[in-house]
Structure formats: structure tokens, C-alpha cells
Amino acid sequence: MSYWKLSLLTLNDIMMKxxxxxxxxxAGLSLTPLASAQNDTKTNFWSQQSLFEASGTITQLTxxxxxxxxxxxxxxxxxxxxxxDTLQPEASVQFxxxxxxxxxxxxxxLYSDDDPGNIEYQIGGVSREGQELKVKFTADGQAPVMGSxxxxxxxxVYNATAARSYQIALAIVSMTNELIAAPTWSASFSLRxxxxxxxxxxxxxxxxxRAGTILQYYVETLDRFxxxxxxxxxxWSVIGAPSPTGTxxxxxxxxxxxGGSKIVASYQSFADTSSLVxxxxxxxxxxxxxxxxxxxxxxxxxxTGIDNVVVTAYDLFENVCSEYNGAVYxxxxxxxxxxxxxxxxxxxxxxxxxxxxxxxxxxxxFFTAGRQSLQLLKGDTxxxxxSGITVLPAAAESYHMSAPDTVMAGHAFVLSVSxxxxxxxxxVSGRVDLQLASGSGIAPSGALPSLSSFFATNGxxxxxxxxxxxxxxxxxxxxxxVVTNHPIVVIADSLARFEFxxxxxxxxxxxxxxxxxxxxFDQYANTCDWFNAALDPVTISCSGTGSVLNRRVDTPGAxxxxxxxxxxxxxxxxxxxxxxxxxxTSQTGKKGTSPSIGFSYLKITDGxxxxxxxxxxxxxxxxxxxxxxxxxxxxxxxxxxxxxxxTAVLPSVDRVFxxxxxxxxxxxxxxxxxxxxxxxxxVGFAAAFSGxxxxxxxxxxxxxLGTLTILPLEGVGVVGSSLSxxxxxxGKAYSFSVSVFNNSNDDLRLTTTTKLLLSTxxxxxxxxxxxxxxxxxxxxxxxxxxxxxxxxxDLVTDVSVQLxxxxxxxxxxQSFGVTPPVVTQSEPSLSYQPASLSPTTMFRGxxxxxxxxxxxxxxxxxxxxxxxxSLSVFAAGRQVSATVDDxxxxxxxxxxxxxxKPVFIPADFPTALDSFVVMISGAANGYDEAFxxxxxxxxxxxxxxxxxxxxxxxxxxxxxxxxN
Numbered sequence: 001m002s003y004w005k006l007s008l009l010t011l012n013d014i015m016m017k018x019x020x021x022x023x024x025x026x027a028g029l030s031l032t033p034l035a036s037a038q039n040d041t042k043t044n045f046w047s048q049q050s051l052f053e054a055s056g057t058i059t060q061l062t063x064x065x066x067x068x069x070x071x072x073x074x075x076x077x078x079x080x081x082x083x084x085d086t087l088q089p090e091a092s093v094q095f096x097x098x099x100x101x102x103x104x105x106x107x108x109x110l111y112s113d114d115d116p117g118n119i120e121y122q123i124g125g126v127s128r129e130g131q132e133l134k135v136k137f138t139a140d141g142q143a144p145v146m147g148s149x150x151x152x153x154x155x156x157v158y159n160a161t162a163a164r165s166y167q168i169a170l171a172i173v174s175m176t177n178e179l180i181a182a183p184t185w186s187a188s189f190s191l192r193x194x195x196x197x198x199x200x201x202x203x204x205x206x207x208x209x210r211a212g213t214i215l216q217y218y219v220e221t222l223d224r225f226x227x228x229x230x231x232x233x234x235x236w237s238v239i240g241a242p243s244p245t246g247t248x249x250x251x252x253x254x255x256x257x258x259g260g261s262k263i264v265a266s267y268q269s270f271a272d273t274s275s276l277v278x279x280x281x282x283x284x285x286x287x288x289x290x291x292x293x294x295x296x297x298x299x300x301x302x303x304t305g306i307d308n309v310v311v312t313a314y315d316l317f318e319n320v321c322s323e324y325n326g327a328v329y330x331x332x333x334x335x336x337x338x339x340x341x342x343x344x345x346x347x348x349x350x351x352x353x354x355x356x357x358x359x360x361x362x363x364x365x366f367f368t369a370g371r372q373s374l375q376l377l378k379g380d381t382x383x384x385x386x387s388g389i390t391v392l393p394a395a396a397e398s399y400h401m402s403a404p405d406t407v408m409a410g411h412a413f414v415l416s417v418s419x420x421x422x423x424x425x426x427x428v429s430g431r432v433d434l435q436l437a438s439g440s441g442i443a444p445s446g447a448l449p450s451l452s453s454f455f456a457t458n459g460x461x462x463x464x465x466x467x468x469x470x471x472x473x474x475x476x477x478x479x480x481x482v483v484t485n486h487p488i489v490v491i492a493d494s495l496a497r498f499e500f501x502x503x504x505x506x507x508x509x510x511x512x513x514x515x516x517x518x519x520x521f522d523q524y525a526n527t528c529d530w531f532n533a534a535l536d537p538v539t540i541s542c543s544g545t546g547s548v549l550n551r552r553v554d555t556p557g558a559x560x561x562x563x564x565x566x567x568x569x570x571x572x573x574x575x576x577x578x579x580x581x582x583x584x585t586s587q588t589g590k591k592g593t594s595p596s597i598g599f600s601y602l603k604i605t606d607g608x609x610x611x612x613x614x615x616x617x618x619x620x621x622x623x624x625x626x627x628x629x630x631x632x633x634x635x636x637x638x639x640x641x642x643x644x645x646x647t648a649v650l651p652s653v654d655r656v657f658x659x660x661x662x663x664x665x666x667x668x669x670x671x672x673x674x675x676x677x678x679x680x681x682x683v684g685f686a687a688a689f690s691g692x693x694x695x696x697x698x699x700x701x702x703x704x705l706g707t708l709t710i711l712p713l714e715g716v717g718v719v720g721s722s723l724s725x726x727x728x729x730x731g732k733a734y735s736f737s738v739s740v741f742n743n744s745n746d747d748l749r750l751t752t753t754t755k756l757l758l759s760t761x762x763x764x765x766x767x768x769x770x771x772x773x774x775x776x777x778x779x780x781x782x783x784x785x786x787x788x789x790x791x792x793x794d795l796v797t798d799v800s801v802q803l804x805x806x807x808x809x810x811x812x813x814q815s816f817g818v819t820p821p822v823v824t825q826s827e828p829s830l831s832y833q834p835a836s837l838s839p840t841t842m843f844r845g846x847x848x849x850x851x852x853x854x855x856x857x858x859x860x861x862x863x864x865x866x867x868x869x870s871l872s873v874f875a876a877g878r879q880v881s882a883t884v885d886d887x888x889x890x891x892x893x894x895x896x897x898x899x900x901k902p903v904f905i906p907a908d909f910p911t912a913l914d915s916f917v918v919m920i921s922g923a924a925n926g927y928d929e930a931f932x933x934x935x936x937x938x939x940x941x942x943x944x945x946x947x948x949x950x951x952x953x954x955x956x957x958x959x960x961x962x963x964n
Contacts, residue, residue, distance in 0.1 A: 054171075056085025058184040060149075061170055066189045070225055071161045073105070076154045080170060082181055086143040090124065090175035093152065095133040096183070098166050102158025103128045109135050110153040115144035161225035163193040193227035199270035201263065206275045209255045211282035211317045217251040217274065219265045237264045245279040255279040256317040281355070282315035284324050287383040289376045291361070298367050298394045298424050307361030309386075311376060313349070320355040328383070330359075331375045334391070336367040336424075343377070366391045369426035394422035396430060396480045399459070403475065406489040409443070409468050409524050412450070416462035420479055427459035430480040434465060437474035437485070441467060444525035470526035492562070493522035495531060498538070498584040498592025502566075504629070508599045511549065511572040513631070518553070518564040518584055518592070527562035536586045538564075546575015548582070573599065602634040602661065602691055602698050603627055606668075607705025609685065613813040614675045615711045622651075622671045622706065624687050628661040634698070635660050636691040641671050643708070644683030648673055658691070675710055680746070682709045682810040709810040715744035718801055718816045719778060727823045728788050729860045729925040735785035736764055738801055738818055742772040742779075746808030754805065756783045758822060759798035761791075769805075788824055794859070797821040825860035828924045830931040833895055837916065837939045844942060845907040850882060851899045852918070854891060854933070862891040862929055864922030871900050872917045875910035875937065891922070911944045913937030 064077040078095075097103060109123050121141035127134045135152060144150065160166065165188045172181040200220045209215055217236075221229045236251060238244035240261030246254050253263055258281050263274040291309040293302055302308075313324035329346035330339045340363035341347040349357060366372050366389070373387040399420035407413050420428040434451040441449040447468045454463030456479060465475070470492040477484045499521055503514035518538070520531040537554035549572040558564050573580055582594040606625035614620055622641065628634040636659045641648040651673035661667045676683070685708065688701030722739035736756050742748045754766040764783035772779045781801070799818040806812055833853035842848045850871055856862065869889060872881040882903035890896070898918070916935035923929065 054085075054179040054182040056172065056181040057083045058170055058172070058181045059083055061184050061186040063168060063186050063189040066187075068159055068189070068191055070159050070163050070191045070194050070223070070227060072194075073102075073156060073158050076157050078152045078154065078168075078170070078186075079149055080184075081147055081149055082172065083147055085180050086146055087121070087137070087150065087172065088143060088174050088180065089121070089139045089141065090137060091180060092134050092136040092173045092175075094171045094173060094183075095135075096169040097131045097133065097157075098160065098168070099131060100160025100162060101131065101166075103131070103133050105158060106133070106154055106156040108155040110155070111135075111137070112151045112153075113144040113148045114151075115148040118142035118144050120144075159191050161227075163191050163223075163225075163227040165190045193229045194223035194225060196221055196229050196231060196267070196270060197224040198222045199265075199267060199272055201265045201272035201274050204275065206278070208278045208280065210280045211246075211255050211258065211315050211319050213255045215253040215255065215277065217248070217253060217263050217265065219251070219267075219272070221267070221270075231267045233267075235266045237266075238262070239264055239273075245277065253277070256319075258319040258322075279319075281319040281321045281323065282317060284313055284321045284326070285316045286314055287328070287376055287378070288312045288314060289374075289384040289386055291358075292364070292374055292386045292389055293361070294388070295390045295392060296366055297392050298369055298422060298426050299365065300394070302361030302364045304360050304362045307364070309359040309361065309364065309374070310356065311359070312356040314355075322354040323351075324353075324355045325349050325351070326378060328376055328378050331377055331382075332366065333373045333375075334366045334368045337372070338363075338365040339374075340364070367424050369393045369422075369424075393426035393428045394424060396420050396428040396482050397423050399428070399456075399479055399482065399484075401477050401484045401486065403465070403477075403486050403488070405487065406491065407467060409470050409490050409493045409522060409526055410447075410466065411493070412464045412466040414462050415465050415475070415477065416460070417456045417477070417479060418460040420456050420459040428480065429455070429457045429459070432456055432461060432463065433478040434463070435476045435478070436467075437476055438471075441469050441473065443468035444521075445523070447524045468524045468526075470522075470524075470529075492526040492528045492530065493524060495520055495528050495536065495586065495588065495590050496523040497521050497590055498586070500582055500584070500592060500594035502582070502594055502597050504595075504598055506573060506597055506599055508546070508576070509572070509574050511570050512566050516566040516571070518566055520559060520562045520564075529562040531559045531562050532556055533558045533564070536588050536590075538584050538586050540566075540571060541583045541585070542573060542575075543581040543583075544575060544577035544579075546573055546577050546580060548572070549574055573597075578603075598629040602636070602689070602693065602700060603629065604687060604689065604700050604702040605666065607685060607687055607702065609706040609708055611813060612707060612811055613709045613711060613807075615715075615814075616675055616677050616679055618675050619672055620675055620708060622673075622685055623668050624671065624705070625666050625668045626661060626689060626700075627666045628663055630693060631663050632693050633660050633662050634691055634693050636667070636689055638691075639669060639687060639689045641673075642686040642688075642703075643676060644678065644681065645686075646676075675708070678710050679715075680710065680744075680808070680810070682707050707811070709807065709812060711744070711807065711812075711814070716740070716742050716748055716772075716803070716807070716812075716814065718818055721820065722780075723799065723818050723820070723822070725822075725926065726820060727825065727925055729827045729858075729927060730788050730790050730792050730824050731827060732925065732927055733785050733787045734926070735767075735782060737780050737782045739778055739780050740772050740801070740803065742774055742777045744807060745774055747774050747777075748772040748803075748805060748807050748812060750781070750803055750805040750812075754781065755802050756781075756818075757798075757800050757802060758792070758796045761793070761796060762786070762789050792824040794825070795821050795823055825925065826858040827927075828856050828858040828860050828862040828891060828929055830862065830891060830920055830933060831855050831857065832918070832933050832935050835939075836897075837935055840939070841941050841943065842905055844905050844909050844911075847902040847904050849900065849902045850916075851897065852935070853895050853897050854918070854920070855895050856891045856893050858924075859893045860924040861893070862920070862922045862924045864889045864891070864920060868921045869898065870919045871898075872919070873903075873905075873937075874914040874917065875912060876914070878906075878910060880905060880909070889922075891920070905942075909942070911942040913940060913942060916940070 059081040061080040068074055109126055111121055119142045121137035124136045124138040167185045167188055169183045169185055171183040174180050202218055221231050236248040238248050238261050245259045245261040246256045258279050260276045260278050265272055289311050293307045313321040315321050327346040327348040329341040329343050332339055369391050372389045372391050373385055375385045376383045400418045403415040404413050417432055422428050431453050433453045449468050450466035454461055467490045470490050472489050475486045475488050499519045501515055501517040506512055520528040522528055533553045534556040540548050540551045542548050550570040579596045579598055581596055584592045605627045608623055610621040641651050651671040654670045685706040686703035690699045719739035724737050728734050750770045752766045755763045757763045764786055767782050767784050770779055800815050802815045804813050833855045836853035838851050866884050866886045869884045870881055872879055880903050882900040884898055884900050914937045918933040921930040
């Protein structure tokens, strides 16, 4: 195999090439005519027909690749055989390529043959002219045996740009330019198109069609050289706003909906979009009628707007036929209906309608209740129908009502409504509401009437009514605003019970006095005004040992309007019972019981101690109340007080006996006496009195009127000066404490009802229950933390502790005074004392010692440390600060002077001062306080200009005393 690489041609090479071409032309070689498809222009070498006959024949001339791509640089492998002659040394193989193939950039040629016994030729040179290419072999090498397959590879051939089939011609010439093998055409090879470069959609331009029309689109697909390419599949789609106007498949567009759309064809990353396709409506096909109310009221015009009837003409594809100009009219199922257009006066569509006309709802009225319909007609043909228009009856104008005139309480009756109709005689349905003119109709017992609404359907209906309050009333029947008033009388139901109305105090042995009535009631507490005791006699009995005077009531006139006046028939009580209950029982078994009635007497009704815990020798206070329940004055002759089952020793009383208590009143007697020497005991109080009502002696005694716990002397108390804190700030919260001792023989258990009282200012309950042990126990009591009221006085001297609990097994309730008094102060309030800041001039480049006065408007003293008080000077973002001299500082009520340590003022410190800020923090009465006091920067002047200051002069100066 030999290989030749193309290089620059020398002048000699060029001359040799020219010489060879000339010789070839002179030789006048002949070439068999090519097929008609191969019509490229050739040189004389290829066109001469009768020069010399060649000794050899080229066979099986084949080109590889047999299929390639247009316009690309490629390697062609040319295979052929040579019969009748041999391939001589320095022979040349000449090629003719069709127009369009590029031979100028061939950079190498490779030779090979399939003769295994020879030495293969080397490529001696390659030359080209136009579409002709000449490959010359060197003298080195040996000719392959006749019939061997010879292969030449041409590197760097540019393919033609037209996609079709091609042939090349090949001839072999000896070194002496003798024709070894005549020109022969190769087998066909083809060039396929390059990759897709252009994708164009046709037809171009704006299209206008009617719905139902077919419009055919196609796509032209070319490579970069204009060769047609077949690509599949092409995707077709229609875009439009708000929706596509048709469908497309395989390029066939069918117009369906009016509007504008564009056709889009795409393949992989290629796409093209058509111009607008305008689709107009097609041929009229049908109407659509919409609107009309679902529900209308008889006689009312439909509403303009929401009830409008809209008629639209459509083509087969549901496009509005904007050019429709036919006539239509309406027909209603209601023969009384009012409609805007009829067969004799139809409506004709006009251009302005654009295929759709709106008929105002106000031009339609139906009058017959029920389900109605509205038809749209064209000629005699019903084009569309709106069914299911429910026509409701208009408001009721009349109806008949039926109900009884007299009913019994608690007995239901039927109220009915019939023939309810509107103005058009449509049967009306609606709710029937019932109401009593008097109001709620609630019975005296609280029972409610049943006035339930009911529904009248198609003009009639009925409901059950139950009234419970006796008397005359008016039943208001309301059907949709049409009211009928029906007078009705309600009588009491059958007798259910009796009820006494007796004054609480009566006198025995005589007829009742004051209010004394027996009433007959039904189950709803209505008075049975029809009750007749002659038909149902009543017997009155009583409790206790006494008896009833005139106990039987059986005359026709005894009950008037259901009420019996017991005084008129002489009914009363005879006996000695203090309280009596009366029972009335009718022959039919109906009963009634009175409350407990008292009969003239005096009675102890209350007794109480002012304090339940006292020390031996202290005074107790006991109050006793005696009541007179009779209608006669009671006289108290004597009262005896008992303490622990023993008569009290000479107690004082605030009344002089005998003492008179007026009828139906109370009298309280106050006793005071010494606590008996019975330490540790809890003793009960009891009382008894003797007296008279008229000439009758009366008396009463009551025990358990109160219990007093007697404490031993010096048993329990408050430890002196144990109160803390003694000085507080008003408005702040504090937890007070005090110590209590217990020298008794029992533990003192104090509950959280124990409290500390600061006079009438405030009181503080005990935080937790506390036990003070017996035999000398001392315990600190801590009270709930709470605020000191702002209105507290400066000095609270009346401080006490109310101890509440048990001492052993007895109740303990005792107050103790606490000393010393508590001082209350207002919180500290610090502020700058105006014009007190010094010095008023501050020089830069020197130390300055600042001082000022601070006013405390509060009465509480603020205590601080020196590090807690500072003064800062602020100017244009700069700051210098100083602290006060060492030591503890106090700020009592009033003015306090502050002197600060010297602070250096830098020479470049701004002369315009923003402010001075004094920061003070400390504590007052157990609370931390902090103050930030601002002083205007204008309070101090910082001189400007001079860089030198006259500090001092001395008499030793030469020109003293004339120093300037």
C-alpha cells in the first residue's frame, strides 16, 4: 500500500501537468457517451470519441461510500479492476467528478491492491484541473496481476450540495500518455440532504373562512443547501384567544368557532406559525333562548336584567350567526300572560343585534300560578322552550277563618283557614301566625299557651291552639300580612287546688282578722270563678291540738268569683298552738294548705356575741332580739342570761324593765359583762325571758346563741418592736412581718384569715397557715406582699394584727396592737435644680470641675455609691464623663449638691455643646431606682478663637504692673 501527501507544486510540476494535458488533447482519445442524467461539462480529453483503442478495460468501478451527505468533506474509496493490460509504473489514473464536488482541498491519496505478491506503488503526485483529478504512480513498485482489485482513497473531497445520484469517470494513462484503459463510468452513488435547516409553513398571508370550511396547510422542509427533506411526524396545533377556532390534523384545518387563530406546525426544535386565520360564522342552524326567572310572582313583571330573555342564533358549530336577520316571536303556556312579540307582531333581527337580541324581563308577565313555559317560534316551528318557570301566587288578599268563641283553659281546639287566594284567584300557601292581643297569654302558674304557627297549603290549612289563661282575649290570625281578629273567651279549667291568703299572725279563739281568703284554682292557677261550694262542699282542718271555727263551707254564695272571704263566714282558730297550718279539702278531693300561721306571742328570734374570743377579765357584749308576732303589744318583765349553763353574774343591759314591744316589731337588748375566770373553756350563751300579752303570761327560752372562747391572761401576744419594715414607699409592694408568742398550754394554729391592718389604710392577709407552738413558742408571721396605697398618711400609728384560728380545740379571734408606727414616703423623684450648674464657662485643653444641685421631690431618701453617679458632656458625637467624689451619697427630700471629679476637656472638643446628662442609680426603701437627668448644652459656654490663655501674672515681670 502506498500513500501520498499533497504538497506545494513546483514550477516543473506545473509545466509537466500542462504538457500532459496538451498531449492528451492531441491524442484525441474517445469516451463512451454518459447517461443523460450525467451532463456535466468535460475537457477535450473526455469528449473525444475516436483516438486510439485502449488495451485494457476497467471493471467493477465502485465508489464508497455509496451514500453520503451533501456539502461535507469526506473520504472516497474508489475500487476497480483492470483486465487486458497491467497497471504500469509511473502510470496515471485520471478521474472526472461531476460539477459541485470540491477537489481543491484534497490533502492525501492512498493506494492499495489485493495482489499479495507484488510491491505496491507509491503515489508520485496529484494534480487537478476543474473537475478532473490526476493521480500518478512512482516508478517504484510492481504492477498487480491482471484482474486484481485496485483501491484508491481520496482524502478531503468536498461533496456537491445537490442531493441526488452521481457517477464519476475513470481512465488510466501510461507514463508516455498512452491510454491503458478507456474512460469508464462508475456505479451510481448518491448524496443525501444535510440536516434540517429551514421549516416553512404554507400558505402564507391572512386567511378568512367560514365555520365548516376546510383549509389545507403544508410545510416545506429544506437543508441548508435548499434540498428538500422529508421529516415525520410533523405536529400540528391551533392557537387562539381565548380558544382555538378549529381543529387541524395532517395539515387539514377545519374551521369551527368564530374568531382569530394561528396554525402552528412543529418538528423537534423547528416550528412555524401562520398568519391569522379569521373564522366567520357559518350557516344558521338553531336558536338558544336563555334567561327568564326560575320563579316569578303572579302579576309581577319580570326583573329587568336578571330576568331578561336572550335569544341567540347559532350555526352548526355553536357560533353566533352575527348576520342572521330572520323573525321570531313568543308563546306562553299561561293564556293570560303578557309577552312582547306574538305571531301577528314578530321581532325581526337587525344588523345591530349581531345574531343576539335581549328582550327586557319587564315586558313579560305571568298570572296563573303553577309551572309555566315560554316558547320561541320561527314561523310555525317551535325553536326552543324554557320550561319550569314556577309562578307563585301573589300576596294573599282574602281567606276564611273558623274557630270557637269560647274555650276552656288547657283544652286544645282547632283553628282552620280556607279559600285563601291572591288577586288573580290563585290559591295561596303560607304560614299562619297566631297571637293574642293581650300579649303572651301566660297562665298565672307560668304555663305557656300553644300558639304554634301552621302552614296553609293551596289555600287551606288548620292548626291546634291551646290557651291557658282565663279571661276574654282576641286571637289575631295573620296569613302573609292579612290579619283577622277573632274575640275569644277562655274559662278556667276544672278545680285543681285551693290556696289560703291569711295574714301571718292571727288571734286565737275568734274569727280570722285582716286578710283571710280561700281561693279556688285550676291547674294553671286561674281562679275558678264558676266554683260553687254547694255542689262541692269544702271542709277546713288544722294542725296541732286546736280546732277550726266554722270549718264547713257549703253555701252557693260562699265563693264569689272563685274567692271565699273566711271572715264573713266566721272561720277562725281555737287553741294554744303558736303556729298552725290549715288544710282545705273539697268533697271531690281537691286540697289546699296554708303557710304556717302564728298566733299572738312573744319569742326570742336572735342572739349574738360581738367577739368570740376574750381574755379573762375582759368584757363581752351580747345582743338578744325578741319579736312580737301578735297584734297586741308585748311586755317584757325580765330577761335572764346564761353563760355555760350558769346564770351570768350581774350583766348590764341597755333597757329598763318592764319594757313594751309594739305589735309586729323587734326589740334588741344589749348585755355587757365580765368574762368569767374559766381559762381555756368555750362557753355557750343562752337566754330566757318572762312577760305578758294583755293579761296572759308568756315566756320563751333559747340556747346555743353563741360561743365564747376564754383565753388565759398573757397567753398569746405580739413580740414588741418585731414589725418590719418600718419605712416604706407609697405605691410600692411590701411584705410585712411580725412575731407572735404563745405562752398557753395549747398550740395556736392561725389561718390565712389572720391579717395585718395599717389603720384604715390597708390590710394584708397571712401568706400561709402558721402554728405557734405552746409553752413559749415564737413564730414570725409573714403577710401577703401588696402595694402601699398612694393615699397613705406619712405616719401610720394605728397598726394591729387580727389573729384568727384555733387555740387547741377552741376558736381564736383576737386583735393586738403593734408598735412602733410605720412611716410611708413618696418615691424619690430627682430633677436638675435650674441654673445650678457651674462653672458656666469651660475652657478646652484644661481640666474642669463641674458641680450642680439635684432636687428630690419625693420624701423617700435615695442612697447611692460614687460609682453610681456620673455626668457626661455630649457634643457633635463626642463625649467626656466624670464621676462624683468617693463616698456614700444620700439624696433626701430637698436639694443635694453634687461635686464631680475634674475631667479634661480636649483642645479640639466642639464648642457647641448638645447636652449634659447626669446618671444616678441607687435604692430607696428596698427598691432600686434609676434617674437620667438632661441639662441643656447651652448652660455652659466653650470659648473659641484664642489659642493662648492668661493664667496668672506676677509682680516680678519686667514691666509690671503694666502687663498688657
